[in-house]
Amino acid sequence: MKQKYLLAAGVFVTNLGVAEVAPPFEITEPEATRPRCKHYNPNRKPFFGETHLHTGLSFDASLRYVNTRPEGAYKFAKKEGYLVLPDANGRQTVKVVIDRPLDWGAVTDHAEFFGEMGICKDFLPNTPDALRYSLECQLLNGFPWQFKALPDNDAQYKASGLGFQILVAPNLGPSSFNTHLPLCNNNKGECETSELAVWDEMRSAAEAAYDRSDECKFTSFPAYEVTSTPLGTTWHRNVIFRNDKVVRAPITAIDMAVKENPDPRTVPPKYIVMNPDTGSGVPPKPEKLWKGLEDACIQGLDLAPGGTATRCDALTIPHNTNIGGGVKAPDGTVIIPPSFYPPANKNLAKLRAQWEPLVEMYQVKGSSECRYDPRFKAGVQTADEFCNFELLDVLGAPSAGLNADTAPRPKDFSTNAFVRNVWKDGLLLADNYEGINPFKMGVVSGSDAHTGVLGWHPENQTWPGHAGFDDAIPTRSGSAMENGTGGYTVAWAEENSRDAIFSALKRKETYGTSGTRPVVRFFGGWNFPADLCSQNFVRYGYANGVPMGGDLPAKPSSANGPKFIVAAWMDEFINTPLQQIQIIKGWVDPVTRQAKEKVVHIAGIDGDPNAAAAGVDQRCQSIVPGYQTLCKVWQDRDFDPGQRAFYYARVLENPVCRWTTRMCKVNYGLNPMDADQCNNTLKRLQTSSDPAEQQKARDGAACCHNETSEFDIIQPVIQERAWTSPIWYTPASL
């Protein structure tokens, strides 16, 4: 009877508590150590997670007095504990608790410094004084910053920043001959031991946090960040391991050097720029990271001892394309290509597609989807005005001499600084590599907070900044206020286990959010009925189409354009109604070879992208109607079967006050939504004889920034959103 039902259902049993059929994902965790979860659902569930988070084990968190550790971050995410963070003076006084538990996550501390951090954080007992109290340790432990050592702390603040620059000079910034710090080069034994000890703590914390019972309350992944930053541009990637079989030692940005440093004690690291005529000299070499992972992890040639899983597997997730290079210097040349540059050959294109199924669309340092700047009334290869969201006035190429105190113009950016354009570029490039699209990526969102707040993205005054004492009072500077609070990655998986979530990441059945938790489903196919929203469209979608991240099946001859169904349900905890659903199509005109895009409003209210502020009153109360749920079947009637294309859904919530707006209003009485009130009040506080008011003026100094500010643009009112992974179409002939 059951078999008969299975056949009728087409795919899965729908009414069993625990799976009685083999899961559709590869099982690398033996059942003895990972029983199937009792809430297994073949129709898949939305698991909210986090792929990018730092703790005090990251060098740049430690030097800003962040003392948290991975174990604390996981407990925080599970709502089993609180974290204590530094205040603006570096004292550990800020206690934070997550608002609701997370389902899964990975702590991704910067791996290049594990050796130095281990020595400087007493991972080795009885470390010789010469090491423990070395200059490197002093910098990593934040020595340049001392609480109120001087009446004006600006000098020390700058010294602290210089400490950061010194630390990253030999390892992250160069492209060749990259090395560890002298502390490690001169004490290799201790450094290697401490590197393994730090990595071991990260792995142990992930293991301890993982719920291996059939309750499956929380899934953690061993992970770390590779921090390649050539000439100040962000070529960073997070490495996420599938299970507890992991590499013995992390493969890092130092391994991505064009050439290994023959003698780090005498040979300085090299900075390489791209040859503008030939495009050669592309630094550094991400393929070395992937090949290193291939050998150590996939081939199993250098695995950490232990682990219960049957094999090692991993993926890498690039982030911050928005500051990823490709910037033109004043003379028009590009000295560092964008992190998404055309691979040199088919094999490298294949390697990239294989290792990077996902890209981070959003995090504290802004949105990487696309950029439309209302100040210039122009975008970066787009006219989509809804791209005026979480803009960062940073180009990510300080060495190009462009990061001055003026806003970068849209034309200053590389087009591939934004993911939508990268996806379009991938369609174009596929023809160069026998059909392999090197940039066929799904979506994740992350945090990148350096405080340990795994899975916490409050859009209110409780946000403690993301970088320790440096931005503990974020409203002091425009650049700190520009940062957001990060977002979630949602994986559609059968259960909350490592194999199930990792498989969802690999097949890109994911969407990212800007910090809220709406539920979004997205399927594409050829024969979706118009009334599909009122049916069990999930089962229909899986049986007759593909979910987000998938490839449309071959077009039936009878079909016209592909059809898509998008459904979204609002985050009832935050209680912000949905405004609308859009589908964004990107394609390449086969004749002109031009990449194109189209944004289609398909459901809800077709809001004005420039009128978000009108959606709330001065008390931040919503004053516009919205929806608890939206669903729509949409067909691409302009479909050309000869054109490669991608389609993704963007779900916009109703306007809300940004966290900075709430912080400025509650803490300092400054209202960023009312420029006159804000500027007048700030002036009064600045000229007041009351020391408390003077302090408020200092702490809220940047509160009056808004969407018209010439530099450090900050929107007082935003529309939170979700982005699905695209569904891809490839013509049968290609």
Place this chain on the structure above:
Amino acid sequence: MIAKRLHAPALHFLLLGGLLYGGDIYYKIRVSPPNEPVAVTLPRNQLEQAKQEFLRANGRLPSEEEQRTLYEALLDDEVLYRYAVQLGLNSQPVVERRLAQIAAFVEENQDEPKSQQELAFQATKIGLQDGDLVVRRIMIDSARRLIRAAMLVRLPDDDMLQAYLKDNPTLFQRPAGIRLTQITFNMLAHGENTAKKAKQVLEELQKKTVAPEQAAGFGDDFWIQSSLPLSTDQELIRDFDYAFVAALKDLPLHTWSGPVPSRYGFHLVMIHERRSPYTPALAEIRKQVRHNLLEKLADEWLALRLQQLKQEFKVVL
């Protein structure tokens, strides 16, 4: 007291281990002639090297006791390595591939094509196998896993499992939960009439005697299961939402209630069970208890087997 000790897993293990050990000895005496221990030399510099590594890591030389621990660890690795060679574990693909890589690197005539197997054989022949740390680690790890596997495949009886569970209840504690059956009325299908539709069905269900497993057909075909196992609040919030979980608190047991709102519409709910945090009965978590117990026994068996191997491989400095 005696009865308690008779149930102690450690005693069961000792009996099990004793049986295996006895069987091993019986096999050797009965089946094969008694062998002289194989002499294995542990280079003195290895111990010295280990001491230096300890010095680098700890800033001091190891104490006598720590030296003994270092020496024991080296001995363990050495006998496991020898045991792995004896078992032919150097022919597993991952080792062969590594050996072939090394051989290719030192190959004089690099143009001459050779298979991976040939290159690996060549590496073994010239002794590269013993010196390569990666090969050694893979083989030692394989031997360790093989020995532990002998215990991991065993089937401890319920008495042993029960005793282990009784001694370690906190390892297996489960959170509070609710077990229920629900029928969904999809808002996307019924719009403003969703609650009304649900109420109509509730009246019908209350008049009839409908088994929970047959009730799903009264609602909409939906992607969330009708019958849900014991679920925590977190699980139910993910599946439905906060309002749904809040509403469950006041619902009676064993009767259809509702309509209960959720992000998807409305639901009729029958609660079958409410559980406080508890340690499940063995029947419910037999696999997990067995796993934990076997892991513990496997560790202890490995320690015992290492003692045996040290008799077979007489290691001298």
